[in-house]
Amino acid sequence: MKKKSFWQPKIWQRITKKLWLPAIVLSCVFFLVGIYWVFEKTPNDYQQGFVFKIFYIHVPAAWFSLGLYAMVAGLSAIYLIFKAPVSFILARSCAWTGLLLTIICLITGALWGKPMWGTYWVWDARLTSMALLGFLYIGYLLTGSAFNRLEMGWKMSSFIALFGSINLPVIKWSVEWWQTLHQPATLSKFSVPSIHNSMLLGLSFMIVAFFLYTIALISLLYQVQRFQCMNGMKGKKSYGI
């Protein structure tokens, strides 16, 4: 039975309740140090100057919005296979967080695009697929609560999440497959980063800050989502919620 305990939402309630406060405090610390480092210790870019510093918000937000969608899709698959409500509640918490990060990514991208490219928005493959990611998050979240029979909504939205995961490789490689206005990736796993070393430390601070912020937000959202699902399930079959 010990192994089984992670399927119980109560366990996650206990974990998230302990997790959110330290995560958000640490996130703030890293964010402040990161912002200080980015604005005081990081040189401007040789051609973009000061505007380049939007990079430090834009890139972590983009990464985690993609990563969280992968989490949502994975958890949805687990939900569809094992019918464990806990994975649905976790997926929904991830989806809210991911939607927020997608919006941050799109807004900072627009603010970066106007001074550098000369436009807030174009319909190139990268920007369009990223907007689609936002709509997938919205669609997932809406379907999840659109049905009278709760399990029906959970099932449908999990299918949508799985279906949308096809968009992830499209976003990742859109800049390689098609001609886009957006530049290719600066940091990729298999090559030396195309960013000067003096600009990397600020990025790592910001990535840690975003990671901790994500953890904190998921933890808080988990408690809200669990409460909602618990209320919805009142008087019905016990799901161990």
Next chain:
Amino acid sequence: MNIPTQRQRYSIYKLSLFLGLVGTGVGLILWSMKDTIVFFYTPEKLILKEKKDLEKSIRLGGIVKEGTFNKLDAQSMKFHITDGIADIPVTYSGVLPALFREGQGVVVFGKYSINKGFQATEVLAKHDEKYMPPGAIEILNKKGCWQSEVRIKSSNKKRGGRL
């Protein structure tokens, strides 16, 4: 995790089939649309286009060729866009983005005809994925950090082909 039951195993197969089929479908759609998904055409692709395809406004992208930028009057200007294979003359009147200069990647929107060249109504600047402090290239070259130098050179080559 427990060993999946018969029903769970069955749903794993179902979901993988679902994802595989839908993924293949989307892949095929994207593949068949690969010419329309591109945000801009390179000069090489543009000169190969037939006349009837050139009636609509399109986007052309490439590098502003060194030494070709000319101001015609206060507003209008002329320059060549190249991808290292073909050159296309562009005329434009309006405001240029801050990053615009010779040797920079740009994407222009407008109409192309063989006689008049490309008449742009919008110019967008493209920038690459490399970020460094001002003067970093010179310092790196002086120090003999060949790695970075090679990276810049090879990316320029790549640029000629791809941008």
